[in-house]
Amino acid sequence: MIKSIHLLVPVLFSSLFACNSNRKNATEKENHEMNITEETVTYKTDSVSMNGFIAWDKSINTKRPVVLIVHEWWGLNEYPKMRARQLASLGYFAMAVDLYGNGNTANTPDEANALAGQFYSNPQLAKQRFDAALEKVKSMPEADTDRIAAIGYCFGGGMLLNIARLGEDLRGVVSFHGMLNGVPADKNLLKASILVCHGDSDKFVSQDEVMQFSHEMDSIGADYKVIHYANATHAFTNPSATETGMKFSMPVAYHAEADTASFRDMQDFLKRIFE
Numbered sequence: 001m002i003k004s005i006h007l008l009v010p011v012l013f014s015s016l017f018a019c020n021s022n023r024k025n026a027t028e029k030e031n032h033e034m035n036i037t038e039e040t041v042t043y044k045t046d047s048v049s050m051n052g053f054i055a056w057d058k059s060i061n062t063k064r065p066v067v068l069i070v071h072e073w074w075g076l077n078e079y080p081k082m083r084a085r086q087l088a089s090l091g092y093f094a095m096a097v098d099l100y101g102n103g104n105t106a107n108t109p110d111e112a113n114a115l116a117g118q119f120y121s122n123p124q125l126a127k128q129r130f131d132a133a134l135e136k137v138k139s140m141p142e143a144d145t146d147r148i149a150a151i152g153y154c155f156g157g158g159m160l161l162n163i164a165r166l167g168e169d170l171r172g173v174v175s176f177h178g179m180l181n182g183v184p185a186d187k188n189l190l191k192a193s194i195l196v197c198h199g200d201s202d203k204f205v206s207q208d209e210v211m212q213f214s215h216e217m218d219s220i221g222a223d224y225k226v227i228h229y230a231n232a233t234h235a236f237t238n239p240s241a242t243e244t245g246m247k248f249s250m251p252v253a254y255h256a257e258a259d260t261a262s263f264r265d266m267q268d269f270l271k272r273i274f275e
Helices: 078-089 109-121 123-138 155-165 207-219 241-248 256-273
Strands: 005-008 028-031 036-045 048-057 064-070 093-097 143-153 172-176 193-199 224-229
Touching: 036 078, 036 123, 048 078, 048 123, 064 078, 064 123, 064 155, 078 093, 078 143, 093 123, 109 123, 109 155, 123 143, 123 155, 143 155, 143 256, 155 172, 155 193, 172 256, 193 207, 193 256, 207 224, 224 256
Parallel strands: 005 224, 064 093, 064 143, 143 172, 172 193, 193 224
Antiparallel strands: 028 036, 036 048, 048 093
């Protein structure tokens, strides 16, 4: 059981229906240097059609551990796709999840808030959408269905923590600059190990919220770790965050050292839970 909080100085997410759609209209391309194959896949839950993005290294002949990625509140844009490619290059079968459905993305904070709001008020909806993605990825012949984890950014990180607390059967979840409050923790439901990567200068997630989360995890004996990154704000892993912050007067910015350090910490976490 890991219950520590570390300070790093900068040196560096009711029933659902599994999709039975095929890869129709899929777009596939190969990166010949990295041997990475990419594909858009469709899957459904209830009446909502979702467009996920998968990536894997075609040179690996065995089944790969799976990492699902839940997007920021902007939706499944190029950023989570970039992370999927990175994970594929590390030997994982990666899937960027379309939590909003229908490929919806936002261009402004108001649009993003409108798309995200329903999941904050109804965490079970987020779990239903995530479960649909999970069933889709389990149908892939390249995926090792015994070794599945998920990572999420901002909105996605907070949704994943809720999904884990609702009992999702995952090896582990990683939240990057995500909200920490939400569904109450229950030791009879939580199965996943948890890594929280938190920027110490995050104006959306207070230190009180971090301490409350840690206390809650301690109270149920959870396997978790919170890592703090000095001088890092909300959205510190996203290279476009600084421009976004300036455009919309939001306290978000990219922090290269914290991005590098947190990605390394995620890799260490994945290696541990997949052993």
